[in-house]
Amino acid sequence: MTDDPPLNPALLPAGFVDVLPPAAEAEASGLETLMRVFATHGYDRVSPPLLEFEETMLTGSGAAVAEQTFRLMDPDTRRMMALRPDMTPQIARIAATRLAHEPRPLRLSYAGACVMMGGPARDTDRQILQAGIELIGPDTPVADAEIVALGAEALQVLGVPHVSFDLTMPPLTTALLATEGLTPTARSALLRALDRKDAAAVARHGGALAPVLTELLHAAGPAHRALDVLSRVSLPDAARVHSDRLAATVAAIEKRVPGIRLTVDPVEFRGWQYHTGVCVSVYALGRQEELGRGGRYRSNDDEPACGLTLRPDVILRVAPPRARRMRVFVPWGMDPRVGQALRAQGYATVAALGEIADPAAEAHRLGCAFVAVGGKLEPVQGAAQAG
Amino acid sequence: MTDDPPLNPALLPAGFVDVLPPAAEAEASGLETLMRVFATHGYDRVSPPLLEFEETMLTGSGAAVAEQTFRLMDPDTRRMMALRPDMTPQIARIAATRLAHEPRPLRLSYAGACVMMGGPARDTDRQILQAGIELIGPDTPVADAEIVALGAEALQVLGVPHVSFDLTMPPLTTALLATEGLTPTARSALLRALDRKDAAAVARHGGALAPVLTELLHAAGPAHRALDVLSRVSLPDAARVHSDRLAATVAAIEKRVPGIRLTVDPVEFRGWQYHTGVCVSVYALGRQEELGRGGRYRSNDDEPACGLTLRPDVILRVAPPRARRMRVFVPWGMDPRVGQALRAQGYATVAALGEIADPAAEAHRLGCAFVAVGGKLEPVQGAAQAG
Numbered sequence: 001m002t003d004d005p006p007l008n009p010a011l012l013p014a015g016f017v018d019v020l021p022p023a024a025e026a027e028a029s030g031l032e033t034l035m036r037v038f039a040t041h042g043y044d045r046v047s048p049p050l051l052e053f054e055e056t057m058l059t060g061s062g063a064a065v066a067e068q069t070f071r072l073m074d075p076d077t078r079r080m081m082a083l084r085p086d087m088t089p090q091i092a093r094i095a096a097t098r099l100a101h102e103p104r105p106l107r108l109s110y111a112g113a114c115v116m117m118g119g120p121a122r123d124t125d126r127q128i129l130q131a132g133i134e135l136i137g138p139d140t141p142v143a144d145a146e147i148v149a150l151g152a153e154a155l156q157v158l159g160v161p162h163v164s165f166d167l168t169m170p171p172l173t174t175a176l177l178a179t180e181g182l183t184p185t186a187r188s189a190l191l192r193a194l195d196r197k198d199a200a201a202v203a204r205h206g207g208a209l210a211p212v213l214t215e216l217l218h219a220a221g222p223a224h225r226a227l228d229v230l231s232r233v234s235l236p237d238a239a240r241v242h243s244d245r246l247a248a249t250v251a252a253i254e255k256r257v258p259g260i261r262l263t264v265d266p267v268e269f270r271g272w273q274y275h276t277g278v279c280v281s282v283y284a285l286g287r288q289e290e291l292g293r294g295g296r297y298r299s300n301d302d303e304p305a306c307g308l309t310l311r312p313d314v315i316l317r318v319a320p321p322r323a324r325r326m327r328v329f330v331p332w333g334m335d336p337r338v339g340q341a342l343r344a345q346g347y348a349t350v351a352a353l354g355e356i357a358d359p360a361a362e363a364h365r366l367g368c369a370f371v372a373v374g375g376k377l378e379p380v381q382g383a384a385q386a387g
Numbered sequence: 388m389t390d391d392p393p394l395n396p397a398l399l400p401a402g403f404v405d406v407l408p409p410a411a412e413a414e415a416s417g418l419e420t421l422m423r424v425f426a427t428h429g430y431d432r433v434s435p436p437l438l439e440f441e442e443t444m445l446t447g448s449g450a451a452v453a454e455q456t457f458r459l460m461d462p463d464t465r466r467m468m469a470l471r472p473d474m475t476p477q478i479a480r481i482a483a484t485r486l487a488h489e490p491r492p493l494r495l496s497y498a499g500a501c502v503m504m505g506g507p508a509r510d511t512d513r514q515i516l517q518a519g520i521e522l523i524g525p526d527t528p529v530a531d532a533e534i535v536a537l538g539a540e541a542l543q544v545l546g547v548p549h550v551s552f553d554l555t556m557p558p559l560t561t562a563l564l565a566t567e568g569l570t571p572t573a574r575s576a577l578l579r580a581l582d583r584k585d586a587a588a589v590a591r592h593g594g595a596l597a598p599v600l601t602e603l604l605h606a607a608g609p610a611h612r613a614l615d616v617l618s619r620v621s622l623p624d625a626a627r628v629h630s631d632r633l634a635a636t637v638a639a640i641e642k643r644v645p646g647i648r649l650t651v652d653p654v655e656f657r658g659w660q661y662h663t664g665v666c667v668s669v670y671a672l673g674r675q676e677e678l679g680r681g682g683r684y685r686s687n688d689d690e691p692a693c694g695l696t697l698r699p700d701v702i703l704r705v706a707p708p709r710a711r712r713m714r715v716f717v718p719w720g721m722d723p724r725v726g727q728a729l730r731a732q733g734y735a736t737v738a739a740l741g742e743i744a745d746p747a748a749e750a751h752r753l754g755c756a757f758v759a760v761g762g763k764l765e766p767v768q769g770a771a772q773a774g
Contacts, residue, residue: 009443009687010484013461013468016438018481021431021495025422028432028498032419035412040730042714042737042753044408045415049514050437050500051403056396072459072470074400075504081400083459083470094405097397103752105740108408111415113437113500117462127436142740256723300396327429336643343427350429353492353529365490366429 015118015126022324023316027129030158030319031111031312034131037154041146043109043133046099048090050113054082060300062089064273068116085116087130088307095136096300104137111312125313132294132309139296139304141245144278145252147294147308151282152257154310155291158319162285164261167223167250168295169278170269172242179236180209195270216266223250226264242277249278261285274298280308284318291315326385328370328377329363331356338372402505402513409711410703414516417545417706418498418699421518424541428533430496430520433486435477437500441469447687449476451660455503472503474517475694482523483687491524498699512700519681519696526683526691528632531665532639534681534695538669539644541697542678545706549672551648554610554637555682556665557656559629566623567596582657603653610637613651629664636665648672661685667695671705678702713772715757715764716750718743725759 012018019027035045053074058066070083084090087110095106111131118126133150135143148165155163173194177187186205190213193201199217203210212233219229227250230243243266250262272279277296284291292315294308325348330339332352339349349372356362363371363380370377370385379385399405406414422432440461445453457470471477474497482493498518505513520537522530535552542550560581564574573592577600580588586604593600599620606616614637617630630653637649659666664683671678679702681695712735717726719739726736736759743749750758750767757764757772766772 009446009480011443012436012439013466014463016436018436018477018485019434020481020485021433024432024434025426027434028419028422032415035415039412039712040735042735045412046408047406047411047414049399049403049405050502051514052399056398059396070459072457076401079400090405093396094407098405098407103754105753107737115437127438138740140740146738146740325426348427348429350494351533353525353527353533366492367490 013126015124017125017127025324026322027312027316029322030316031129031131033158034154034310034312034315035109035111037157038109038131038133038150041107041150043107043150045109045111046091046094047110047112048084048087048094051081051083052090052093054080056093057082057084057089060089061092061274061297062086065089065116068118070115070117083115085114086309087112087114087132088134088309091132091134091307092136092299092305095134095305096303100301105143106134106136108134108136110134128311129313130309131312132292132307134299134305134307136299136303136305139277141248141252141278144249144296144306145256147306148253148260148280149256151280151292151294151308151310152260155282155315158315160284160291160315160319162261163291164263164283164285165253166263166265166281166283167246167278168265168268168272168281169242169246170272170275170295171277172239172246173267173269175239175242176209176212176235176267179238180207182207191269194267213267220265220268221263223262223264226266230264230266246278277306282308282310287318289314289317291318326370327366327368328372329359329366329368329380330372331359334372338375341375342372342377400513402511404512404514412711413709414699414703416709417703418516418518420545421541421697421699421702422496422498424544425496425518425520425537428494428537430494430537432496432498433478433481434497434499435471435474435481438468438470439477439480441467443480444469444471444476447476448479448661448684449473452476452503455505457502457504470502472501473696474499474501474519475521475696478519478521478694479523479686479692482521482692483690487688492530493521493523495521495523497521515698516700517696518699519679519694521686521692521694523686523690523692526664528635528639528665531636531683531693532643534693535640535647535667536643538667538679538681538695538697539647542669542702545702547671547678547702547706549648550678551650551670551672552640553650553652553668553670554633554665555652555655555659555668556629556633557659557662557682558664559626559633560654560656562626562629563596563599563622563654566625567594569594578656581654600654607652607655608650610649610651613653617651617653633665664693669695669697674705676701676704678705713757714753714755715759716746716753716755716767717759718746721759725762728762729759729764 065085068085071080074081115127118124190205202213206213219226227247275295275297279295282292292310296306299305328347330349330351332355359371369383452472456472458467461468502514505511577592589600590597606613614634662682662684666682669679679697683693686692715734717736717738719742729736746758756770
């Protein structure tokens, strides 16, 4: 990697990577496992294209990511196309157009790569993998709970330990701040203070809201403690609606997934640009990076919707490694049925492409754990014989 | 679809489509089936990014598709990136850089979406799916045969009927034409005539080569007839080498896949820009569109390689439809173990999100074949109960 970049054929743009063996297969297999869980719950897969006209992709829920989006010109129509930074707006578009006449609730799933411009930090992924679900039509705590429950089940099937679902209710903060006649300057100072969880600044900029906001700021944590604080503080009706909905959603989630680890941060709002209800971030305990996120929003044509997008690429970093196929070297001239039988048993066969003087040495060189000898497997010295 | 295009949110750029249920799941599942066949033969999956610097992507074997490639600027380095139109050059790059020290033969597999500019014809796909293999290192008929054999096995597993592998040997024509001192004008007139299979024009422009070329032109068809003609015509040594290799490859393929349907077109060369040996196009009998293509080439650093790229999107149009999961409506309040048991049996459960007065009617509305009643399944009137 010391060559001048233009001459180094291994150089990729920052944020783009080659996924190599065995990670590439683990990632693909993990993604399909997530999709299988979604399919068993009646979520039908759709697959939108990588590129769309920017006017359709970057409107509605897509507007939030417009500035993160690569654009290129369609030579056919001379109109600009966008390379998708997120699939959710595409699913919303499909639900509102091609699937507008399908019965509701409409349950859709999707998976694919997304690309975003990224910031100047060179360590941010610019190509990510998404695998998600959208539940379009109902606007109820039970619908919110189904989304969270499917995320929990999918992560459990992959064996991800210590998963936590962190709930927020962005419109609650919005409603609370709207009750005070804050100037735009004061409002943005207060939002910044909340965003930084800076209690002193919240007290300074909060005016009459300072006591409630400070209490809610400190309430973030396990769901029941946070809901308890929320139930005790004095909230205007416009905010109480959201607080009640949050409590009902927590109850619906816990009913569907007993023992789920839920936290609530009542005044968190950052990163939830187009959301209108309960939002969720998924974490593995002790890990910084989100495994997924989702929440309630208004889909195209103002239809209620909620969804969850998991990140198979991130999840595979915290999930236990899968057993790889054991490799068996099959010497030249072996009856083809030997290889067939081995593959049917789950082995990967590596066929000799000609006579090999020392099959065991060749097997070792090619990373095989066994050599097929007649109908038997001979272990290769020094190779791991367990997956 | 009668709105003015800029206002119609359902409009996609020509050549890009939303894949809807059930096609999207069938496509993904078919792709993973192909990849599983490749994995059982020791082909390790790699996953290169959608974008690379154009100088790395569009050199070597990538140069052939340069003019079909969308480019965009990396705001980070101000250098141009290319949106991949083909994954093979990426695999060649990985083999020559990050996997340069892995033992040969190096067997790699890959799958993903590619995007190309396409021509003015509005009916061409501009986003396609690829799933392929590359066998890097050996340059032998047996290596060529393994690639074809794996393609045949993968298509057989998907149940694609009447598959034909059409072999060509592009360097044979090149070598043949090089023996005559043709002017560039005469050479390109002759190539055009061969390309169009225009026997009269071949006779007119072929000079001393006209008799041999005419005979080879008519030899295209079942492999043995074509090889028979090739063995009888008089060929210069430089062309005979390629003819012998083609015959040896046919023999190796037939040994590995008895009964395979092979054709040979000895003077076909079009569309094989960077190939140096036997090439193959895969068809289903009676269908125009290729299911895949591949062949022998020189990878980066001039390393011998051969590969095959299948097109899961095209294959799914000719493969028999897969049975879909049967959908079962699960009324509100049902013991969660009922749904679990149904999903474990392969059903998709569609959960009620609240009390429903008439579960059978709701099940019918949502496309379910059954309603779960206690531990039993009640068929829904008018729904298909077989997958």
